[in-house]
Amino acid sequence: MFYEQHGGLNMIPERTYRVLPPERSESESLSRNGSRSIKILVYHRIVRGRGKENFCKFCLSEDEFRRHLEWLDRWGFTPITFEDYRIASEKQLELPHKPIILTFDDGYLDTYQVAFPLLKEFGMKAVIFVLGDRTIKNNVWDAHLNLLQSSLLEDSHILEMHEAGMEIGAHSMTHLKLTDVKEERAWEEISRARMLLEILLNAPVLSFSYPYGLVNETVKHMVASAGFTHACSVWTGPAVFGKDAYELRRIPILNSTTTSKLAVRVSSLFQYYSWMRWTAGKILRRKHPGYENELIAPLDSVESLYRSVNDYEKFES
Numbered sequence: 001m002f003y004e005q006h007g008g009l010n011m012i013p014e015r016t017y018r019v020l021p022p023e024r025s026e027s028e029s030l031s032r033n034g035s036r037s038i039k040i041l042v043y044h045r046i047v048r049g050r051g052k053e054n055f056c057k058f059c060l061s062e063d064e065f066r067r068h069l070e071w072l073d074r075w076g077f078t079p080i081t082f083e084d085y086r087i088a089s090e091k092q093l094e095l096p097h098k099p100i101i102l103t104f105d106d107g108y109l110d111t112y113q114v115a116f117p118l119l120k121e122f123g124m125k126a127v128i129f130v131l132g133d134r135t136i137k138n139n140v141w142d143a144h145l146n147l148l149q150s151s152l153l154e155d156s157h158i159l160e161m162h163e164a165g166m167e168i169g170a171h172s173m174t175h176l177k178l179t180d181v182k183e184e185r186a187w188e189e190i191s192r193a194r195m196l197l198e199i200l201l202n203a204p205v206l207s208f209s210y211p212y213g214l215v216n217e218t219v220k221h222m223v224a225s226a227g228f229t230h231a232c233s234v235w236t237g238p239a240v241f242g243k244d245a246y247e248l249r250r251i252p253i254l255n256s257t258t259t260s261k262l263a264v265r266v267s268s269l270f271q272y273y274s275w276m277r278w279t280a281g282k283i284l285r286r287k288h289p290g291y292e293n294e295l296i297a298p299l300d301s302v303e304s305l306y307r308s309v310n311d312y313e314k315f316e317s
């Protein structure tokens with residue numbers, strides 16, 4: 001096996017990300033079949049029954065999730081994986097008429113218990129991003145925020161879902177903010193997660209999801225150098241799918257995302273609207289503080305725009 005030949009489990013792949021820029025725009029050859037408009041949804045928890053979970057921002061009820069799948073089915077969307085997309089970009093697979101990608105972050109136990117049976121019922125695939133550190137049993141990274149503590153998937157669940165055609169991607173080792181830690185630590189979080197998940201699955205792990213959606217150019221280069229082919233942010237990245245394979249914008253699905261909201265969010269117009277607000281926020285933040293001398297707009301309107309962008313990002317996260 002590759003890893004045994006190269007030093008076993010304790011080996012961290014050599015850091016080479018400085019000389020390996022991410023490959024981009026791989027969707028060029030697919031642009032004619034509509035792949036540029038592929039939308040990616042990000043779910044967290046899918047919860048059953050009535051309890052405090054129903055009030056958690058990142059929890060969607062089982063009934064609402066079923067309505068989402070019914071809606072996608074009725075409107076002719078076919079969920080694909082990043083692996084399907086990669087094979088299609090090599091012209092070995094034809095993408096369906098309306099491809100869409102459903103992703104699940106963090107690897108909660110209810111992804112297996114609640115979402116997986118429904119996905120099977122509808123014959124749909126999804127991409128599930130899990131932590132490389134398989135000793136973490138619940139979302140300890142949220143403990144300081146007083147967020148609900150939830151159990152995570154066991155290895156056997158991951159293997160069963162992978163066997164059933166779900167794509168398993170990496171969500172770092174321990175859910176750190178990769179943009180806030182030293183480069184050596186970030187590299188370990190990224191490269192080791194891929195290595196350990198590949199050993200678990202005995203298959204390639206090619207997609208990555210940035211914890212908290214936080215990403216910068218250095219982190220992107222590391223993800224590319226670690227061998228991933230696609231990486232997902234949340235509310236950042238270009239409006240067009242595949243323009244930056246290492247910063248794929250996703251549509252966050254929250255507790256409040258009904259099917260009518262879903263319908264709005266999967267439209268290309270909404271994608272461009274989100275992208276414009278993000279870009280405006282970036283420009284305003286760059287000029288803040290001291291922006292009053294640099295922007296022509298009156299101070300109160302700049303402030304209100306700055307606030308609304310911030311509120312939007314908080315809401316979207």
Ligand SMILES: [Zn+2]
Pocket residue numbers: 105106171175211212
């Ligand atoms: Zn996460």
